[in-house]
Amino acid sequence: MTDAWPGREGRRMARNKPAPAPAEYAHERDPYGDPYADPYAGDQLRGRGGYEQGYGRRRRRWPRVLAILLVILLAVTAGAYFYLDSRLKREAVLDQPGRLADTPGTNWLIVGSDSREGLDSADRKRLATGKAAGRRTDSMMLLHYGSGGTSLVSLPRDSYVPIPGKGSNKLNAAFAFGGPKLLVKTVEQATGVRVDHYAEIGLGGFVGVVDAIGGVDMCIKEPMRDPKAGLDLKPGCQTLSGAQALGYVRTRASARADLDRVERQRQFFGALMKKAASPGVLLNPVRSIPLALNGTGNFLVDEDDHLHDLARMMWAMKGVSGGNGVTTSVPIGGNGSAAGVGSYISWDKRKASALFEALKNDEKIPSSVISK
Known part of the structure; x- marks a missing residue:
């Protein structure tokens, strides 16, 4: 198989090539399929904030997590109340x-x-x-x-x-x-x-x-x-x-x-x-x-x-x-x-x-x- 970078210069480039982007950012890779493309390059090219915008998307998950925890807490509290109330002799x-x-x-x-x-x-x-x-x-x-x-x-x-x-x-x-x-x-x-x-x-x-x-x-x-x-x-x-x-x-x-x-x-x-x-x-x-x-x-x-x-x-x-x-x-x-x-x-x-x-x-x- 022919080396993509022939000769001494090719070997140096092969040693220094970046690691593949994480799988979860596959949709952000170069549209031509380069596995070594910057995963946020698409964001930058499309003007969506790049690295900062990616961090913001992850940070915005917390309100939803907290809301879910609050609902669970309220459900447990209500269940405990009605259970204890049902134990009273009347x-x-x-x-x-x-x-x-x-x-x-x-x-x-x-x-x-x-x-x-x-x-x-x-x-x-x-x-x-x-x-x-x-x-x-x-x-x-x-x-x-x-x-x-x-x-x-x-x-x-x-x-x-x-x-x-x-x-x-x-x-x-x-x-x-x-x-x-x-x-x-x-x-x-x-x-x-x-x-x-x-x-x-x-x-x-x-x-x-x-x-x-x-x-x-x-x-x-x-x-x-x-x-x-x-x-x-x-x-x-x-x-x-x-x-x-x-x-x-x-x-x-x-x-x-x-x-x-x-x-x-x-x-x-x-x-x-x-x-x-x-x-x-x-x-x-x-x-x-x-x-x-x-x-x-x-x-x-x-x-x-x-x-x-x-x-x-x-x-x-x-x-x-x-x-x-x-x-x-x-x-x-x-x-x-x-x-x-x-x-x-x-x-x-x-x-x-x-x-x-x-x-x-x-x-x-x-x-x-x-x-x-």
């Missing part, structure tokens, strides 16, 4: 006749029940929950937020109130007689405040949520020991596990019994929500994912409530625990007892009326009616 609680007309602001009835659902025999022994079947109310709180501020009001379970169709009895008897529906109607009738949302969590769910976020920090003023609640705490600031937290909010082994308990419940739930909404939990997949799964899998809400409603409730609870709201209990007037009812507590009618009137009108709670 019950038709608020859709019933004879309820109060709407009142300003937003009101949640938050209930901690003693349901043992999901607990096996080992769990019941470890948590000292006993073997009682069904579900009753261990705690009830009314969370209000609006233009008048945010407040968390404990409703002692031994409060003596009228229960529609059942006469007067302890507040937690309403739940035993007719479940969440009758409890909502009883609370509305006793307070004059319309309940807009309902949330309930059982014993196992409570423990799971606390453990999911790595426990909750509480400062214990004095030793607390209650074998019935599986509680044995020493004084000092410490992180309570799910089992310890359950005993802490359930024990009545103190001087004021249920009144001390509702105070601890408000303190603990506020601290729980504050930590659950903290960056250390929300931005940490090791904490946030178990929290989301435990929370949505164990909360029972009204049929019209959704995940974003629970998130708003959690944020309001965080605000209360951070000092941007009021925590109190219904003012107590005294004690009593009745046949078939046992010992109960009664509300201070004047102070309780002023408290609930403020909530009903979405106004600031008077300091004179705030109590522990």
Whole structure:
């Protein structure tokens, strides 16, 4: 075969010829098929910017890549939201006749029940929950937020109130007689405040949520020991596990019994929500994912409530625990007892009326009616 560049000069040119252009620029090669032509020569000849224009074309791919990534992120986020929302347990609680007309602001009835659902025999022994079947109310709180501020009001379970169709009895008897529906109607009738949302969590769910976020920090003023609640705490600031937290909010082994308990419940739930909404939990997949799964899998809400409603409730609870709201209990007037009812507590009618009137009108709670 004849050398394209004969002689010494041909050999020198052969040694110095450029490497072939990359395959992706084949369309830019010399129209006569020279494999060694400058791949950008066509651009230069056609006045399209040459090397700079080629770099610009590659750079303009990034907006499209970012747009695709954004769409994927939005799709994953939406999918996660609807999946978690579907895990919430729902019950038709608020859709019933004879309820109060709407009142300003937003009101949640938050209930901690003693349901043992999901607990096996080992769990019941470890948590000292006993073997009682069904579900009753261990705690009830009314969370209000609006233009008048945010407040968390404990409703002692031994409060003596009228229960529609059942006469007067302890507040937690309403739940035993007719479940969440009758409890909502009883609370509305006793307070004059319309309940807009309902949330309930059982014993196992409570423990799971606390453990999911790595426990909750509480400062214990004095030793607390209650074998019935599986509680044995020493004084000092410490992180309570799910089992310890359950005993802490359930024990009545103190001087004021249920009144001390509702105070601890408000303190603990506020601290729980504050930590659950903290960056250390929300931005940490090791904490946030178990929290989301435990929370949505164990909360029972009204049929019209959704995940974003629970998130708003959690944020309001965080605000209360951070000092941007009021925590109190219904003012107590005294004690009593009745046949078939046992010992109960009664509300201070004047102070309780002023408290609930403020909530009903979405106004600031008077300091004179705030109590522990």
